[in-house]
Amino acid sequence: MTHQDERTILLTGGMIFDGAGQPPFAGDVLVVGNRIEAVVAASESWRPPEHATRIELAGRTVMPGLVEGHAHLSFTGAADLMDLARMPVEENLIAAICNAAILLDHGFTSLVSAAASKPRLDVAVRNAIEAGQIIGPRMLAASQEITPTGNLGDLDQLHFPIPEGARFAYVCDGPDAFRLAARRFAREGVDILKVNISGDRDWGYMGADANATLIDDDELEALVKVAHGRGRRVAGHATSASSVKMCVRHGVDIIYHAALADAEALDMVESVKDSVFVAPAVGLPYALLHESEKYRLDLGPQARRGLEEELEITARNMQELHRRGVRIVPGGDYGLACTPQGRNARDLELFVTLFGFSPAESLVAATSHGGAMMGRGHELGQLRAGWLADLIVVDGNPLEDIALLQDRERIDLVMKDGRIYRDELGGGSRADSRLLDKTAAR
Ligand SMILES: [Zn+2]
Structure with a gap:
């Protein structure tokens, strides 16, 4: 024998x-x-x-x-980002550890994080996985969402300021502050600096909806310079057309959403297709539109129309970028109330049904392009x-x-x-x- x-x-x-x-x-x-x-x-x-x-x-x-291109391991199914901010770091860390195991158990052997809910959560989980203390996918650890005042992630109110260290996002203004943010997160050991360049669908009340571009060129330039000088990468939350252009102008490595890109933005993304990755994170708007009742989220008719429109334009843009050979990777903002962790592979199906990928192209996006997005296109x-x-x-x-x-x-x-x-x-x-x-x- x-x-x-x-x-x-x-x-x-x-x-x-x-x-x-x-x-x-x-x-x-x-x-x-x-x-x-x-x-x-x-x-x-x-x-x-x-x-x-x-x-x-x-x-x-x-x-x-599979590779998840837009993961939030430390997001715990909250309907409201404030719930995440309130969660003590100890409980949040344990949840992130469990989520790492859940993703691996569902076939995701790598993930690119698109922001942590607290400064070092991703770093701690990544290090523990690499050391074999816990199990989880290969992981690129991200910073918190770095954002200017009055944008997606900024939960402060003038009469109710959140103490520094308890914030969901890292809020900063001006090139010096963005430079400092980049240096601080690099010091803490992140692989990826996540920066909120545009607004988002729920932030219109502060003038920061998905069409708005909230940071200035010199702010993004300062952050990218620090990141690239230290071998870190930059991922931009960029829904508006001008935020997508800003990403290309300043060499942002990963463009998230690109939902409302216009013709000029699509051309610009195509011009850097050998280096950039796009991840539309379509799972979240899709779930909001089609499954909000299941998760007891109250969505008015206006919000529904907005989501329908957003999904339509996103689909057109992704079809176009795909046709031009831009690498688009699935990853859908799983970890929010209507996007439970472990459901992530649904985005592969949405690439087929919404974006016109063939099943084989969708699988290539989630594996071969995902491996390249992990920075290991030669071996992963x-x-x-x-x-x-x-x-x-x-x-x-x-x-x-x-x-x-x-x-x-x-x-x-x-x-x-x-x-x-x-x-x-x-x-x-x-x-x-x-x-x-x-x-x-x-
Ligand atoms: Zn996200």
């Missing part, structure tokens, strides 16, 4: 979707340690190592792990020899039914960095499932 090596794993007898965009094919994937050693089509003859642990995949598809997001062993096994064929990915019961196996975290095929026997038992039911 040969000794089975649990760090050498052969996934055999299923279909392979490699994330590069070619049609799925039958074959084997061999993992050694934390890397993919070989991807072999069934038509080729080969002898896999006898000591490998064999996992039989009949009727299943193995594909790269595809099933290729030598690349990192982040993969999932889906019961069925997600190219025929992309909604399969939303059903956790159909995610039979989750592997990150060569380690198995979810294992329905071996009855859980191979899985490193610390935390998962307690979070799975949520």
Whole structure:
């Protein structure tokens, strides 16, 4: 009897979707340690190592792990950002730790954070995951939302100022203050500086709706200069057309939303398509429009019309950017009241139904482009020899039914960095499932 090596794993007898965009094919994937050693089509003859642990995949598809492009691990389902601000850091940290496990358990092996609710939450969770203390996806940690006074995230009122250190967002004004914000968050160890350049749909009462651009060129320029000088990246909340242009002018690396981009903004984004990533975060407006009753959110007719219009323009813009070859990554602001954590794969379906992606294009966006968005386009997001062993096994064929990915019961196996975290095929026997038992039911 040969000794089975649990760090050498052969996934055999299923279909392979490699994330590069070619049609799925039958074959084997061999993992050694934390890397993919070989991807072999069934038509080729080969002898896999006898000591490998064999996992039989009949009727299943193995594909790269999913990447969430707009995550908020520290958001806890609050309907009101003030509820998040009020939550003590201890409880907020525990929630973020659980959310990391939930995302991994749903097939997301990487995430790009789009802001934390408190200064160091993302950093602490990322570090603990990397140290193996807790389980979760690979993670780019973000700052809080950095915003000028009177914009999305600024919850202060003149008669009721929130003490510094208790704020949901980091509020600052003027290039010096943005420079200081960037330096402070860099000091705390973030990978990404999140900056709110435009307003958002609920902030019109302070003159900061989605059409408004709230920060000045010199403010964004100062922040980007510090970030890039220190090898950090900048992600901009940019719904208005002029905020999208501002992102391109100043070299913002990740453009979130781009919902109301006009023709000039689309041209400008296209001109930097080899370096920029766009993530529309469409899951939230979609859920607000179609599921607000389910989550008992009171939405008036005017808000509904606004959302319908926003979704229509967003869809047109994403179709256009996609046609021009801009890399668009799913990620939908999960973690708010109507976007529960774990529901994230719904955005892959919305790419198909709203933006006209083919299922294969949507999967490539969530895997190959996601890996590039993680800054690891040379080793993450595809099933290729030598690349990192982040993969999932889906019961069925997600190219025929992309909604399969939303059903956790159909995610039979989750592997990150060569380690198995979810294992329905071996009855859980191979899985490193610390935390998962307690979070799975949520
Ligand atoms: Zn967000």
